[in-house]
Amino acid sequence: xxxxxxxxxxxxxxxxxxxxxxxxxxxxxxxxxxxxxxxxxxxxxxxxxxxxxxxxxxxxxxxxxxxxxxxxxxxxxxxxxxxxxxxxxxxxxxxxxxxxxxxxxxxxxxxxxxxxxxxxxxxxxxxxxxxxxxxxxxxxxxxxxxxxxxxxxxxxxxxxxxxxxxxxxxxxxxxxxxxxxxxxxxxxxxxxxxxxxxxxxxxxxxxxxxxxxxxxxxxxxxxxxxxxxxxxxxxxxxxxxxxxxxxxxxxxxxxxxxxxxxxxxxxxxxxxxxxxxxxxxxxxxxxxxxxxxxxxxxxxxxxxxxxxxxxxxxxxxxxxxxxxxxxxxxxxxxxxxxxxxxxxxxx
Amino acid sequence: xxxxxxxxxxxxxxxxxxxxxxxxxxxxxxxxxxxxxxxxxxxxxxxxxxxxxxxxxxxxxxxxxxxxxxxxxxxxxxxxxxxxxxxxxxxxxxxxxxxxxxxxxxxxxxxxxxxxxxxxxxxxxxxxxxxxxxxxxxxxxxxxxxxxxxxxxxxxxxxxxxxxxxxxxxxxxxxxxxxxxxxxxxxxxxxxxxxxxxxxxxxxxxxxxxxxxxxxxxxxxxxxxxxxxxxxxxxxxxxxxxxxxxxxxxxxxxxxxxxxxxxxxxxxxxxxxxxxxxxxxxxxxx
Numbered sequence: 001x002x003x004x005x006x007x008x009x010x011x012x013x014x015x016x017x018x019x020x021x022x023x024x025x026x027x028x029x030x031x032x033x034x035x036x037x038x039x040x041x042x043x044x045x046x047x048x049x050x051x052x053x054x055x056x057x058x059x060x061x062x063x064x065x066x067x068x069x070x071x072x073x074x075x076x077x078x079x080x081x082x083x084x085x086x087x088x089x090x091x092x093x094x095x096x097x098x099x100x101x102x103x104x105x106x107x108x109x110x111x112x113x114x115x116x117x118x119x120x121x122x123x124x125x126x127x128x129x130x131x132x133x134x135x136x137x138x139x140x141x142x143x144x145x146x147x148x149x150x151x152x153x154x155x156x157x158x159x160x161x162x163x164x165x166x167x168x169x170x171x172x173x174x175x176x177x178x179x180x181x182x183x184x185x186x187x188x189x190x191x192x193x194x195x196x197x198x199x200x201x202x203x204x205x206x207x208x209x210x211x212x213x214x215x216x217x218x219x220x221x222x223x224x225x226x227x228x229x230x231x232x233x234x235x236x237x238x239x240x241x242x243x244x245x246x247x248x249x250x251x252x253x254x255x256x257x258x259x260x261x262x263x264x265x266x267x268x269x270x271x272x273x274x275x276x277x278x279x280x281x282x283x284x285x286x287x288x289x290x291x292x293x294x295x296x297x298x299x300x301x302x303x304x305x306x307x308x309x310x311x312x313x314x315x316x317x318x319x320x321x322x323x324x325x326x327x328x329x330x331x332x333x334x335x336x337x338x339x340x341x342x343x344x345x346x347x
Numbered sequence: 348x349x350x351x352x353x354x355x356x357x358x359x360x361x362x363x364x365x366x367x368x369x370x371x372x373x374x375x376x377x378x379x380x381x382x383x384x385x386x387x388x389x390x391x392x393x394x395x396x397x398x399x400x401x402x403x404x405x406x407x408x409x410x411x412x413x414x415x416x417x418x419x420x421x422x423x424x425x426x427x428x429x430x431x432x433x434x435x436x437x438x439x440x441x442x443x444x445x446x447x448x449x450x451x452x453x454x455x456x457x458x459x460x461x462x463x464x465x466x467x468x469x470x471x472x473x474x475x476x477x478x479x480x481x482x483x484x485x486x487x488x489x490x491x492x493x494x495x496x497x498x499x500x501x502x503x504x505x506x507x508x509x510x511x512x513x514x515x516x517x518x519x520x521x522x523x524x525x526x527x528x529x530x531x532x533x534x535x536x537x538x539x540x541x542x543x544x545x546x547x548x549x550x551x552x553x554x555x556x557x558x559x560x561x562x563x564x565x566x567x568x569x570x571x572x573x574x575x576x577x578x579x580x581x582x583x584x585x586x587x588x589x590x591x592x593x594x595x596x597x598x599x600x601x602x603x604x605x606x607x608x609x610x611x612x613x614x615x616x617x618x619x620x621x622x623x624x625x626x627x628x629x630x631x632x633x
Binding site: 026027030033064065067071074075312 | 348384385387388413
């Protein structure tokens with residue numbers, strides 16, 4: 001029998017070690033599937049468990065999830081192609097980010113992954129031209145609020161979200177990977193210079209920068225909602241890239257250092273190792289990289305696995321602490337006060 | 348969650364969790380003749396919960412959640428908890444179903460063949476389905492007809508029949524022995540009362556049927572029957588399907604197959620008796 005686990009470690013274990021599902025009873029399956037849906041990992045789980053023995057009802061649910069993921073993959077690639085065509089005349093690199101990049105590059109991190117918006121990275125100098133080209137090709141503003149609009153343009157790492165009027169799909173146009181107000185300023189020009197061309201006019205971040213971006217997204221921006229999926233991305237990317245480059249963990253830590261994200265990349269990889277068993281490798285030269293657990297890792301794990309078998313978020317106090325942390329990371333205190341005051345008056 | 352209940356409606360298993368006992372008691376009673384989900388594993392989870400713990404007790408207010416959610420779903424008072432559960436279950440189907448093309452239509456069956464009726468709210472598709480069922484047709488569902496892209500068959504989804512306003516009295520006189528849920532006055536959709544489909548609808552719910560006729564009824568007009576051209580029927584059905592886009596190519600093939608194989612007819616009708624007559628005439632002319 002499988003020992004009852006009451007949080008999302010049940011899901012993490014099924015993803016990392018699919019054979020662990022052997023012995024799940026009907027309640028266990030129900031909890032697992034519900035958690036996976038809530039964490040937007042049902043398609044990923046379905047790909048991981050494909051072919052294993054399981055009840056027919058579960059098999060049918062996971063088959064649905066696989067076909068939904070396949071449809072989502074096709075739609076995401078089509079959306080990327082639409083953006084490529086719209087931006088063809090703008091003379092700048094267009095770099096796919098996150099899920100769309102994973103499926104466009106054929107990475108294992110893309111297998112079954114749910115993909116929502118299209119995220120792209122372009123040079124900041126080209127932002128106006130990109131915006132104009134997208135508007136001309138049928139994308140429209142989502143947020144009509146003037147405060148939000150100015151806020152995005154002055155302080156964020158992306159344009160206000162645009163939605164396509166016919167296809168009803170959102171695009172997030174980034175010019176760097178963290179808000180401009182954040183304490184850390186990654187080197188956006190280097191991310192763009194080092195990008196890998198896919199050969200169809202679109203690019204993806206280099207392997208180490210993909211992991212740096214995922215770590216920044218997980219730990220330096222936001223309250224870790226949906227963190228399990230981000231961490232799974234990191235696990236898949238690292239496993240694949242370290243197979244291809246034995247010193248990938250060295251490369252990725254050096255990249256983290258260059259972007260001011262040494263601590264975040266280190267913590268993300270430690271958490272991936274602790275939760276998914278990602279095979280990290282220690283170094284003593286040319287730099288020292290150690291993977292021993294740090295005291296605070298436990299709090300991040302508590303946050304990332306805060307989900308019950310009904311799909312509900314749990315541990316509200318931990319969640320609140322990470323919510324406060326996210327704003328603290330995102331902007332200086334005086335600015336935060338001004339921002340919350342404006343938002344509160346409008347609410 | 349504190350209270351929970353599982354049920355299977357047609358091919359779809361649901362698990363409903365609730366912070367309160369009352370909605371679960373009502374579900375247990377109304378769905379008592381239904382089976383449990385296949386293998387004990389529900390396809391969808393639904394949650395009825397209090398946003399703040401004190402709202403369990405003081406002016407209890409039922410929030411709707413589950414695997415699939417709409418951000419703006421308004422809470423309902425606890426006495427409408429059954430309605431909240433039904434809405435949440437419908438929402439899972441509308442947003443989450445992938446195995447079948449969901450047609451927003453009522454369906455009845457005779458001799459292994461299905462009659463589908465679709466239209467805007469108020470067109471009478473629920474009422475007509477219950478009236479036909481009272482005359483010997485097998486009731487397959489009043490909200491969603493499930494079209495299997497692999498086989499072209501219609502699967503039944505005979506959930507509780509949600510009667511609204513004047514339809515409540517009409518159904519009560521057509522089915523004097525039917526089991527009814529509590530009358531829910533003044534809901535966001537008017538007065539609502541849930542009716543348990545007849546025994547045959549429940550015992551035969553795992554038997555699919557080949558679609559034979561697609562009807563677009565319209566209530567409040569002089570009797571008239573006219574064919575609907577395939578292109579119009581196709582477009583109207585894409586609008587009447589909640590997951591047509593999500594199914595992609597499979598949805599397109601399933602729907603074009605249905606429209607090609609089955610005649611589409613619009614009927615205008617002034618009252619139930621007239622509609623029954625028109626439908627029976629169409630059916631015997633097939």
